[in-house]
Amino acid sequence: MGELMSRDNAFSNAVGHNEAGTPSLQEGVEAIKPLFIVSENHAAASSPLYTRLPSKDYFRLLEILPGTDDARLQCRMHVCSMCDNRGAYEALSYTWMTGREPWTGGRNLYMALHRLRREASRRVVWADALCIDQSNPQERSQQVAGMGDILRNAHDVLVWLGEDEDANQVSDPVARASSKAFAGVCSVVSTWAATAAAAKHALRVGRPQYRIQSCGTLSGSDGEGLLAADSPVWAKVLQLYNKRWFSRLWVVQEIALARRATAIWGACEMPWEWIGLAAAIIRTNWNCIVPGWVAQGAHSGYLPTYLPDESVRLVPVGMMNAYFMYRISRLQNYFNTLRFSxxxxxxxxxxxxxxxxxxxxxxxxxxxxxxxxxxxxxxxxxxxxxxxxxxxxxxxxxxxxxxxxxxxxxxxxxxxxxxxxxxxxxxxxxxxxxxxxxxxxxxxxxxxxxxxxxxxxxxxxxxxxxxxxxxxxxxxxxxxxxxxxxxxxTNDVGPTSGSHTYRGDADVVLARHGHTRHSLQGLAMALAAGKSWYGLPKDRGGMLADFAHCLVAGRLWWALELDAFGVGVPEEGQDEVGRTSDSQNQTGLNDDGTGASSGHGIVTLQDLKDISRGGNGNLFLDAVATACVGRRLFRTASNMRGVGPIDxxxxxxxxxxxxxxxxxxxxxxxxxxxxxxxxxxxxxxxxxxxxxxxxxxxxxxxxxxxxxx
Incomplete structure (x- = not known):
């Protein structure tokens, strides 16, 4: 579970804060700003929207004027000193529409501002597309250089995930996709917290909750916990992590540097840390959850488009992105914060x-x-x-x-x-x-x-x-x-899905290619590039057991017959660069000095069954899928086997x-x-x-x- 840290969580402080108003702005230039109207397609103002910033220590803030839901969206732009306005604004994190519109993010930004508007009080936000003059390369460069400070000094980062796709078809907000997904996130976190408490880990997670406009505060159903791998709630959770926001590069630092972040999807709001923590929990327990997902087809459509169709066992990219952002962020309190070069x-x-x-x-x-x-x-x-x-x-x-x-x-x-x-x-x-x-x-x-x-x-x-x-x-x-x-x-990598099984005579294949324990172990290490499915180096004996478990189940037999691996297998007890037999004995290899080329020591199907005890074929399939996507298998002139670039x-x-x-x-x-x-x-x-x-x-x-x- 990793190193955990205690903390109290007050949901009321994380969602719906600052309803009484926004702290006063300390402006560096004229206080009276022209009113402008924001629509889905343009910003209409009576005078130029942008004036030159006095220096790199200044930035613009957007004031959203109060109004009813059906009123025009009216805003004012303010030029302010960064150092004088710490905590006086919220930063908006959202997805730009494709094509890079010259001033906004198109409909998505308009809907975000419309959703954030209050009826009786103003709201001050920083939104990069509007607050930076996108037509001015010099200003863009200057403002991007100071973006870290802008995000760190924001009172809250508001994560706009978009409109709820069910809003027009489902009248009950609790029955919509956003509510079900947020409830699923709460259930995952609650189940994990209960498991940690039962294991006597010093952990105080609190009760994960989310909020719906006009409905109040809700929590996940106790019956939809982490262990219910076949629950239909997973389809909605996947829909959440498949939102375009999770694929946008700029959101990485917007979350990592935030002192507080609130996710907003349609009418629903919840602290972003629960979404990040749930992604970490699901990623760690992926092999317990994915069989249920695959069985019900919940994963369909949520895998990266560049992966082969059979790579259904890989963690969806949006979920991996959420996990990554969570682990490097100031928001996470239960694991060591990761730092990288x-x-x-x-x-x-x-x-x-x-x-x-x-x-x-x-x-x-x-x-x-x-x-x-x-x-x-x-x-x-x-x-x-x-x-x-x-x-x-x-x-x-x-x-x-x-x-x-x-x-x-x-x-x-x-x-x-x-x-x-x-x-x-x-x-x-x-x-x-x-x-x-x-x-x-x-x-x-x-x-x-x-x-x-x-x-x-x-x-x-x-x-x-x-x-x-x-x-x-x-x-x-x-x-x-x-x-x-x-x-x-060289050879292309074959299918890594469990749906591709070998039904021929296994002993004939093993004998024809002269495979020994030593050659199979080297093949296993090459296929997985020496790593487990989690991306960490793995011991040779465990790798062989996992590979054998795959072979016994009829999977990955294509690897035994590839040109890159099926010719000139080295003899047992020796290799091309002189690795000693002592190191081989430590991994349980044969020590009789015989090898494939002499016809002795060839592995049979029964040998594979013995070797596979304690192995996990599914984990090996995941390791191969992770290592070999975008790569080719190859053999060198002296019969060394490897995995390298697809080129x-x-x-x-x-x-x-x-x-x-x-x-x-x-x-x-x-x-x-x-x-x-x-x-x-x-x-x-x-x-x-x-x-x-x-x-x-x-x-x-x-x-x-x-x-x-």
């Missing part, structure tokens, strides 16, 4: 979307990081996307002297592959070693924290051939490492770069006398530094140059 943040937020690709960088600058790289980057909307990415790469290299960001290189956007059924060419204006952070890529193979099973090049310090800034300017990055052999065969081709080279935890795939670029960085890979045989210590491999400088072709 700026490069890690860029990778962990790749699935979030923004209209302007430069905002992939600028939208995260307000967040605290472990390496403070963001303090070296200033928003500049006058610069091109390639220019922004170059500045980020230069800042990472110069300030950290670390090459971990190379693991974030993925040249193929998985969303585009799924959408167009083809590989979209990468940006040719960037060198291959600078990540294209706007691409949706697979989960990074290198772990966030150092681990002895991911130490391919960590026994040597990272080395650069040229000065960091010169390397960036020249589009060439010289790194030191060892060059291994080439890729001889991997026969003839590519494997290398280990000093100072990095995983190997990489590179491709010769003769015209520029260097190599294109294709991306990171996982090869079980060299993850402990074997290649670095092997005198048979060439130590050399590797020049990483142009974009992939």
């Amino acid at each position: 700026f490069g890690e943040l860029l990778t962990l937020t790749r699935q979030f979307k923004c209209e302007d690709k430069r905002d992939k960088i600028f939208g995260l600058l307000g967040l605290p990081t472990t390496d403070h790289v963001n303090s070296y980057i200033t928003p500049d909307y006058g610069q091109s996307l390639a220019g922004v990415y170059r500045r980020v790469a230069a800042a990472i290299i110069s300030s950290t002297k670390c090459l971990a960001f190379l693991s974030h290189v993925h040249h193929t956007d998985l969303h585009e592959v799924r959408r167009f059924s083809t590989v979209v060419p990468p940006d040719s204006t960037l060198p291959s070693w600078i990540p294209q952070w706007h691409h949706i890529g697979p989960q990074v193979l290198a772990p966030l924290d150092a681990h002895p099973d991911f130490a391919a090049g960590l026994s040597r310090a990272a080395q650069f051939r040229a000065a960091e800034q010169e390397a960036v300017d020249a589009d060439r990055l010289g790194v030191h490492g060892v060059m291994l052999e080439g890729v001889s065969a 991997t081709q026969p003839g590519d080279k494997v290398c280990v770069i000093y100072g990095t935890p995983v190997p990489f795939i590179i491709r010769r670029c003769d015209e520029k006398q260097g190599y294109t960085l294709v991306g990171e890979c996982y090869i079980d045989d060299i993850m402990h530094g074997e290649a670095v210590d092997d005198p048979g491999y060439e130590e050399t400088w590797i020049d990483l140059v142009s974009s992939i072709s």
